Amino acid sequence: MTSTSKFAIRLLHEDDYDQVASLLKTSFFPDEPISRCIQITETSEFSNILINSCVSDKCSFVAYDTETNQIVAVCLNEITSKDHHVENNMVSDEKIRFIFQILNDVDRKVKVFERLNANTLLHIYIIAVDKIARGHDLASRLISKSIECVAQEEFNIHGAYAEATNVYSLNCFKKQKFNIFDELIYTDYDSKRLVDLTDPMYDRCYLVxxxx
Known part of the structure; x- marks a missing residue:
């Protein structure tokens, strides 16, 4: 059994691009219920935009195997302001734009910045853990490290939010004292396109x- 101490966490940097893009392609998108349901296959454009954006904000983290230096998990975060709006046309792939629309709709319904009484928040965008490293609480550790980073005085950020797209990710956020603000049931949102998302573990998105 692999020891948890074998994995360490550090800040994401530019040289990690290829490993993180590969992790998203092989572990995140194939296992993410929504992307699997609508059969997303083209991920390079989205990965390129997101990774480069998160590197520049200097608050994203990777977990790596201390013996091989291989990245086994990532938490991609952005510092987001109240007046920032994500445009659906930032990527050309229609399926990824559809997912953006779902996330935008759940965010707009609650108005998370007002709920947390903040003008700037940490947005925990994506957490991906390689199959070989699961069972070591890496997702929760990455969330904790992200909060620890932006809670420093230099960032002047006092809150965070995320869209937990299944119960497993929700439980990771609960460990870090996130509260559920709202939820969106996938089949209520689109009964045709998301018809297969009925498993109670994967049937809704939680705004936390x-x-x-």
Whole structure:
């Protein structure tokens, strides 16, 4: 059995691009219920935009195997302002734009910035853990490290939010004291396109957040 101490966490940097893009392609998108349901196959454009954006904000983290230096998990985060709006046309792939629309709709319904009484928040965008490294609480550790990073005075950020797209990710956020603000049931949102998302573990998206 692999020891948890075999994995360490550090800040994401530019040289990690290829490993993180590969992790998203091989572990995140194939296992993510929505992307699997609508059969997303083209991920390079989205990965390129997201990774480069998160590197520049300097608050994303990777977990790596201390013996091989291979990245086995990533938490991609952005610092987002109240007046920032994500445009669906940022990527050309229609399926990824559809997912963006779902996330935008759940965010707009609650108005998370007002809920957390903040003008700027940490947005925990994507957490991906390689199959070989699951069972070591890496997702929760990456969330904790992200909060620890932006809670420093230099960032002047006092809250975070995320869209947990299944119960497994929701439980990771609960461990870090996130509260559920709202939820969106996939089949209610689109009964045709998301018809297969009926398993109670994967049937809804949760908007979660917390102050710190």
């Amino acid at each position: 957040g917390r102050n710190f």
